[in-house]
Amino acid sequence: MISFWIASSDIRKNVFIPKYYDPRIERKIKELSTTHLIRDIGSMEEAGLLSASTGHEIGKEAYGTGSIPFVRTSDISNWEVKTVPKQGVSQEIYKAYADKQDVREGDVLFVRDGTYLIGTNCFVTGIEKEMLFQSHILKFRINDESALSPEILFLALNSPFVQAQVRSFQFTADIIDTIGRRYREIRLPIIKEERIAKSLAAQVKAALEVRVRGKAFVKQAPVLIERCLSIGSIKPITDFDNLSDEEIREALVSDTVTMEFGEFEATFVSSSGVKNRIFLPKYYDPEIDKELKALSTTCDILSIQELVDQGLLEIETGHEVGKLAYGTGDIPFLRTSDFANWEVKHDPKHCVSDKIYEEYSSKQSLKPLDILLVRDGTYLVGSSTIIQPGDEKSLFCGGLYRIRSLAPDRVDPYLLLGVLNSYIVKRQFRSRQFTRDVIDTLGRRLFEVRVPWPKDETFREELSARIRSVVEQRNKARDLIKQLAADYAPR
CATH class of the missing domain: 3.90.220.20 (DNA methylase specificity domains)
Incomplete structure (x- = not known):
């Protein structure tokens, strides 16, 4: 108009x-x-x-x-x-x-x-x-x-x-x-x-039911995945899947972002134990080491830096295209607030033109099964999503890390998504974030985070398959609802 x-x-x-x-x-x-x-x-x-x-x-x-x-x-x-x-x-x-x-x-x-x-x-x-x-x-x-x-x-x-x-x-x-x-x-x-x-x-109701059951899994995932990792079996997930809707409702944890920070308040660290002149008490939370040690019986404990050094992961940040680029086209410019519950929003806040996309796509790229993880943003730090087919034609901002598996047979992207959303890893994100200027960030401390990687191959495959099923079914239902709404009363 x-x-x-x-x-x-x-x-x-x-x-x-x-x-x-x-x-x-x-x-x-x-x-x-x-x-x-x-x-x-x-x-x-x-x-x-x-x-x-x-x-x-x-x-x-x-x-x-x-x-x-x-x-x-x-x-x-x-x-x-x-x-x-x-x-x-x-x-x-x-x-x-x-x-x-x-x-x-x-x-x-x-x-x-x-x-x-x-x-x-x-x-x-x-x-x-x-x-x-x-x-x-x-x-x-x-x-x-x-x-x-x-x-x-x-x-x-x-x-x-x-x-x-x-x-x-x-x-x-x-x-x-x-x-x-x-x-x-x-x-x-x-x-x-x-x-x-x-x-x-009926179609809307069915699609919402698929998304709701999947959302319940995503919400409970930090607890379920950690339990699975501790025993080397997906039985906790299988048991959860077999619950009725009412039983799931009662079982769900009522977490908010502030709960991710844990209950740690203070600890003693000798001067020789201080790393990189970091004097934030939460950085030395002793409970994290205890939990990782307990998980070491069923998992290999590897830092993200080690996975990069072994050529298994590639990690890069996005770019800031500038506010003048906003609204110039239909290609999503993904920001830290443009995904939730392991998926990209169907209506991202800002979109850019083909010309701007072409300018930046040579510097950054997105492929299906890439993981985007929030680096900057206080409450959103550590949030992540996995790119699905159809979402890859996008640009992403500098406040995000793009994590790509270079050897999917050894580091399965869906399994990596699940592990990154376990409590033990999310607590490490929170313990390492710090305030820079007016915003919190993980900075380069992401590479210090240690992930528990299951030793048993069969268990890895089963856990990955379950996470993949949830993500794909929710994504399919998301696209169906979007299409039904678009067809119901077009503009």
Whole structure:
């Protein structure tokens, strides 16, 4: 949209922002009206079909008081809450807000404030445990599922047609963008043909179930993988897979990022034991050495530097393309916040042109099964993902390490992903991160991290196969949901 005319009589609520009147949206409504019923959220609220409410701001003093997730806008990715949200609260604080927020299965959490994240949403599933959510998030609930299923609401909200409306309605309030009360003006396309609606709802439900079971594995992976490594068997994973949804829900750990730092507070180190003039107590956490020693009966303990020196791994960082490159094209520029739960976001924040991609692709490259690991970013340090076919045409920023196995038969990428996400390795990331200027980083200390590599070949293959299955199934379901939303109501 470059420019268009609008009569003064068509100005609504003294809004003089051109994008608010995007004529393409009106044309699309006429086009969709033959197959869809178009209803605005406000009228659906008034009719009692749908309800909307916001979360609460609990105050920073509540952060880190417990392990119950306090879901913020950045904690929503690929239609689900991150397995390890940034902040957690205590049972006491949770109980103070739980009844007011009343989060249930089938609710949709929708980002209202936050510029790039506005319109991002997630579907609350039965496997989720307790949570609270902040005031920048709206909770939508269908009150009459015989009239409209939650899955169709979810599909409509993620359709290009609705997302285009979200962008046209958002405005700047103080220092942050928001859609404010304009969410009520969003017109939802509700498919008229009941048979088609039921089929689409069933497909969405099935895809979400695949992703939810896989997410449960990813969330529990630090515990499960460490147990497997300690006994040299995938039995802990097999036992977990055999649990019912309710049993999995009860078994899941309620971790937040702050839990990764462990409970270490102090230790004694002689002056001769000080390394590289590092005086951070957490750097010398004695529990890490104890755990690695215990794992040495079933695993070879190798530093990442040793794996590089043996020609098994190649590690490099990305580049900063500059803010002027943002939005120039459709090729993802992956940043530290553009992946979660072991996968790349389906809607990365910034994209670049083919010209910029060609300029930098000769300096950096991505291939399927490369691992991206966050080097810089405080809470995100140590987070990782594995590139899947179709995601490799991307650039990545300087705050990421790209880790490539040069000998997949000896260092399987999926197994490496799992080991990097074990507690013993994640704790080493946390013990080695430090503040540089205004941001935390791993710097070159990544190469000091020691990984427990299983000695038994059969065990390695079984563990790798299980991790691969989860990643591939979740990725396939992600792409299906994205396609269903794109086809449901194109822009």
